[in-house]
Amino acid sequence: MREMESRMFEMESTAPRVQLNCIVNGEAVSAMVDPAMTLLNFLRKELKLFGTKEGCGEGECGACTVIMNGLAVNSCLVLAVEAGGARITTVEGLGAGGDLSILQREFMKHDALQCGFCTPGMLMSARALLDRNPDPTMEEVKEAIAGNLCRCTGYVPIVEAVLSAARLEREAGRS
Amino acid sequence: MMVDPYYRHVGRPEIRVDARDKVTGRALYVHDLELPGMLYARVLHSPHAHAEIVSIDKSAAEALPGVKAVLTGQELPYLLGLYMIDKPILARRKVRYQGESVAAVAAVDERTAEKALSLIRVEYRPLPAVLSVDEALEARVLVHEDINELDYVKGVFFPGPDSNIASWNRTIKGDLRKGFAAADLVVENELTLPQVAHVPLETHVAIAQADPYTDRVTIWTSTQSPFAVRNLVARAFGVSRRDITVMVPYVGGGFGGKAGIHLEPLAMVLSRACKGRPVKVQATREEEFNQLPVRAGMRGRVKTGVTKDGKITAMEIYFDWDGGAYADYGVNVGRAATYSGAGPYEIPNIELHSRTLYTNKVYSTAYRGFGHLETHWIVERQMDLVAQRLGMDPYEFRMKNILRDGSITISGERINAWSGRVDHCLEAVAREIGWTGYRSEAERQAAFQTGKARGKGIACLHKAPAMPTNTATAAIMQLDEEGNVRVLLGAVDMGQGVYTIMGQVAAEILDMPLEKVKVICESNTDANPYDWQTVASKYAFMGGNAVIRCAEDLLRQLKEVASRALHCPVEELTHGEEKIYHIQHRDKALTYRQLALGYAFGNGNAIGGPIIAHGHYIAEGLTNLDADGQGLPALDWTYGAHGVEIEIDVETGEIRVLKMASAFDVGKALNRKLCEGQIIGGAVQGLGSALVEGYKFTPDGRLLNPSFTDNKIPTAKDIPDQIVPILVENPQVDGPFGARGLGEHPMISVPSVVANAVYDALGINFYELPLSPERVALAIARHSDPANAGCNDPSNASAGRDNPDASGRHAASPRGETA
Structure with missing residues (x-):
């Protein structure tokens, strides 16, 4: 059993690197990656985008959530090579031109964060929701962030922040 | 606002x-830090709850390219501890819990370190394990066979010779015999709760860079205690505090679990072994559950004497803490229970024993509330259980005994007009949830028929900082x-x-x-x-x-x-x-x-x-507790109360919190929004302990649920429909602008208030946590069983009926009530 694991390991680490082209926060990225590397590690270790966090590495906590082709995904469960050709947005890509986005401002205003470790993932799940549903109900917001664990806030201010951001974004869209 | x-x-x-x-x-956390030349560590864990280490062969691991150091307890003759100096950095000679660190590897990357672990051969000889408080008290097997030789803080903690008692602290006030003799009714109960994890979203992580030419070391760590880390590292390694630098950037949650010292010594010895290259040790989520410390489990036995009109005459309490393999903060949690463990009430005669016990489980430490959620699970349930026996409204019963200006606490402290008002908090939450006393059995039955039973509950709390007098x-x-x-x-x-x-x-x-x-x-x-x-x-x-x-x-x-x-x-x-x-x-x-x-x-x-x-x-004017637990340990008391209204699906046993009102006498809110954030966040964390969280072990002491899959915490879908934070502001004269502490309090008494509401809804008393759907549904099924017919008479209270109902354990447990 141990020997088999070792062999698998060798195979992984000596496997030839593969080409990855994708768009991260609007910028074209091209890199040679280990086919076993997760998208999370690619973002953090290769691109040095440390905003995206790892809370469990098993897809259970949501701290590593990023948006890939419009969908919120746990980047710890996605291989980097699966992101070939994809558009990826991380927390670093939320603001525009040095300004915070409405969603980020509402998180601040509603005190929707304490330790802040779940916040990037929480923001990305909320962003993905508002992109596909600009007028969500409270239940839809809770559903959208149900995969993002937060131990500090009790979620209430997060839900309020997302609902408030939705309203402000709709108003901004109309004006 | x-x-x-x-x-x-x-x-x-x-x-x-x-x-x-x-x-x-x-915001950068230690989790995010990378230093030039940094190495990554991985740790090998014990598969046994209790075993001798016969041999360790690390030669193959050391030979693996990319591995810079492999350490075992053999090379590390250090013992660490806050109060009991009992814990090695890596297990030496034997392992005391499943999950204990046995060997550690530092390598150029995590994958190489992980692979090296698989090459380490450890031979164990399993030993019988201590897996319950009763087994710990029996002391047929000792977790620390060398307990008599361990160094500890004398005069404050009281380990038992040749026992598993890490510390036995007590409060003795008044005359217990006279107190019970004056009682018209004596009510005795036993309640328990399991180990619970802190679950900071950032797992424990430390990076150490030790200068190979001097004693100097720099440690970046996700900690609540930079100065305590400096102090404890200095003590453990016999180096000067001058040579130790501790850096703490943003911390991704602590909740008490990052107080004291954890991965820092391991990072430091690995860095020393790697000629001073920085070494990063980060716990995986599984290690966070299974290697790093938790909130202790506890069994509380409580006996209360009351007069017919509801005045408490005496209380006898035994808190037995399932403290795990090392004492860490556990013994101080046990000590804090001696001056606050009877709840915010005036008890003229009391004997309270708090025993922190060594068991072969993952060890315990501070967790938000520092033992008060646990002690209040016992005493705030007991307040309701006594009220039921008295046939009295539990609100009225609490108010009759509540601490007020002039009351004397169980450690002999006189409460004054500026100490805060627990009665104001209780009043506020009772008003907010529309408390009018328990519903009648007829009302319960009617609601039960609809498939959704509803109930309300109340509970009080208090806590003062547990800290040295200076x-x-x-x-x-x-x-x-x-x-x-x-x-x-x-x-x-x-x-x-x-x-x-x-x-x-x-x-x-x-x-x-x-x-x-x-x-x-x-x-x-x-x-x-x-x-x-x-x-x-x-x-x-x-x-x-x-x-x-x-x-x-x-x-x-x-x-x-x-x-x-x-x-x-x-x-x-x-x-x-x-x-x-x-x-x-x-x-x-x-x-x-x-x-x-x-x-x-x-x-x-x-x-x-x-x-x-x-x-x-x-802190000025505090005194050490004497051998009877008398003294002035409290810088400031923060009082609080919760009220809830819940709905129970009688088919699934699922509890939904419709409304939760939580009031705290904060003296003065320094920032109202942040105070409310503490209350809401703490209330939901408390609901985790009430409804879902808890460690499960196999009969041989292996943790069954070291992951989020099986050890769930509340998600956004589990929160109450409404949470009402209430800030009561009776100023503390010596507090800044009148303020008192609030961080831990919102969690305390949340399980108690939910279980009190469950009784109101179902007429069933629960004595064990969590109140999972399974536990509740099974109790409802047993309760509705025709074999138990006639049990709905409230005067029959909870004795023979609810114990086996609710706990699923044997009626033989010494929890029966006597009048």
């Missing part, structure tokens, strides 16, 4: 200073040439918002805009002033006072220079709007900015110099 017009900054719902960094992803903190302020103030604190902000409220306090005293007060959001033991550690809900109170004194020192220094510059006595100067000015001739004024680095007269002559102020605060 209500704002006090009297204050410019204090009380205002300011946005936290760290919010911008945290919504942009710019606990101290300090603050430093410096002015720059624009008149900005930099504030350096010893505290760590792990999300509770301490940097924000300390900025508000400083700006208030200095009467200047909040934007010009910069609180440094990082802790560095070489630069920041000392603070004991960020625990115990003590910092708003102590740090607030230190910051006030520091700001006053700053003003005094500004006035001294201004007095010479303006040629007028200091006594005739005052301050406001960033200026020092004459009390009568207000145009005789100098701005902070003009004075900040020294003042220059028109001819070039200069006086003064860069202004640096300091302020400190030490």
